Amino acid sequence: MGTGHYFWVIFYFASLCSASLANNAKINFREKEKKVLDQILGAGKYDARIRPSGINGTENLPTYVYVNMFLRSISKIDDYKMEYSVQLTFREQWTDERLKFDDIQGRLKYLTLTEANRVWMPDLFFSNEKEGHFHNIIMPNVYIRIFPNGSVLYSIRISLTLACPMNLKLYPLDRQICSLRMASYGWTTNDLVFLWKEGDPVQVVKNLHLPRFTLEKFLTDYCNSKTNTGEYSCLKVDLLFKREFSYYLIQIYIPCCMLVIVSWVSFWLDQGAVPARVSLGVTTLLTMATQTSGINASLPPVSYTKAIDVWTGVCLTFVFGALLEFALVNYASRSGLNKPNMHKENMKKKRRDLEQASLDAASDLLDTDSNATFAMKPLVRHPGDPLALEKLRQCEVHMQPPKRPNCCKTWLSKFPTRQCSRSKRIDVISRITFPLVFALFNLVYWSTYLFRDEEDETF
Template structure:
């Protein structure tokens, strides 16, 4: 599949005039002939990839209306068979996944391929359509992105689309689209999670009896290798099929699955390292004098409150879910360690006071017995 925006183009190097030198008069006729042949070949290769503007007769046919060309009717390729539309996608850009709203952004070149025998022509080159009004007079698939919250066509500096019509009626419709795609995230392992998000593509008006959509056979989903996200990295992209059964009928449906994994570095520095240090600091109370009650209590309470603040900050970055997350387990374990320090201090302080009490009682009993012995 040739993606016009990313295809390799033949280029003719800029030619500069060079003043003639005495050696130039010694060039043989054969060398001059070879130079002309090479120049002609380069210009022919340059023109081989060009396109013709839409012919007048095709423009008139499209403008004639339903009497000549019905844009509401899908092109018939075989008797009693649906129109087949093949899809391809090039991921130009992909933004960070937003955990709070459970969505992500895509910038894609979306390509659709089908055949309309009514638009076959005798031109030597493919016909290029860049006029939106001409496209609107042609039949083209009505595919949509079922789980996209927002979808926008790019129009700067001109509408970003093209249509190529080959001589046999084969058509390529390529357009650039920005999407905000809904993805229900499973946050049980957050922030150590990986996610699989699907972009669902269906036809809106034509069921499977009229239209079938499928991915192209080779490399249906490709991407810009320079894509980088702040908190995720792409593991792989998978084309697939989906269930298009609705109450109104069965609709052809394909999916593009994005397998991504969360980058852990940010969360290590923002959550795991600080909470680990807080727990270690709380253990300093083990080396304080057991009778230094204000110091040990203040240290334990301060570390516990700091941990609570860290846990609240982590929860604020996440949506409210009904299950426990990995970060909740970590924060809970840290709080248990700090709370254990307070329990240890309470037990040790109580045991120390009880020991002193028993010691005083023993001393008192010993002194009383000593006095009784003197009196006796």
């Protein structure tokens, strides 16, 4: 056998020996982990019912628990039930002097447990929680890490449905503040204190998507509560949500404007088209009422007036006003039918009186000079002569000073006083008045609620 052959044989045996030593080392390392766990958590050595001592083993100081969380998603914000759902990774960290162990020269960084009942746990609960559950697919999403210095890190993934009292006065131009509150259930501040972890206690997943809201910002704070059994430590996170207005603009505001404008078409129809105008007014009124009831069905029955109530109420009033306008037009047209006949009778009576007066004057002239062959016209007419009175009226009219033209009277003069002219004037005035008043309402509405939205909503 050559020298090279012996070299490869020796190298092969050396590799086998090193692999076996490495495996033994791993086995020994895992055995050391087991021994450490048995050493610190063995029977009769650790009692999970006993609260850890304070800083540096001080018994009369409370246990400090540092909290942080990672918001994974916010699934819904319900206006009717006034609640929201969130999924988060919740973490707590505290120090337990009884769990210190040897890190084997830095090789053992931490020990991992999946059973939370093996060590003492803070009695934290979510005070505004309605529903909640843990995640157990495929395995329970929870772990506990024990570090060599006795520090304990507890992490769990949970889903919660939390109460969120809302103020809907500016709905849908509003902002809502929803809180996440955590407090101790049984330990008072003399025994247990919750603190936010320094640095970045609350983290939010990137590209958080909400269907009708935008998460603008959040703020961490403390909310300790005092009862007749003592003072309890409490933490809270305030989430500021801004409602997306584009959805409501397309679904509510623009359709309501269109219904109001459609109701104005009645002003341009002929006043004799009774079926068309009545059906148009009733249809728009019923559609607007249905729209209003649908909006209110998605909101809680609160005792105050919301911004959307003002909008729908005014739009409903405009549609109802258009229907009443036709009723007024129809009444005016029917009441004006008898006036032309009365006017004609009066004119005929005046004409007969004038003819009778002329005949009487002519007979008087013939009686005064019966021998004359012809009668001459008097140079000066009698003051009671109808022709003289007509001349005097014309002179008075020409002697009056000229008046300044009035724009409104000039515009209304296009509709002279005759049959149905009064109803026509009502339609023409409504064509201008209704759009102007509605535009003024829009100006006041948007300026009021948009400025209130900026001033009153403070974080």
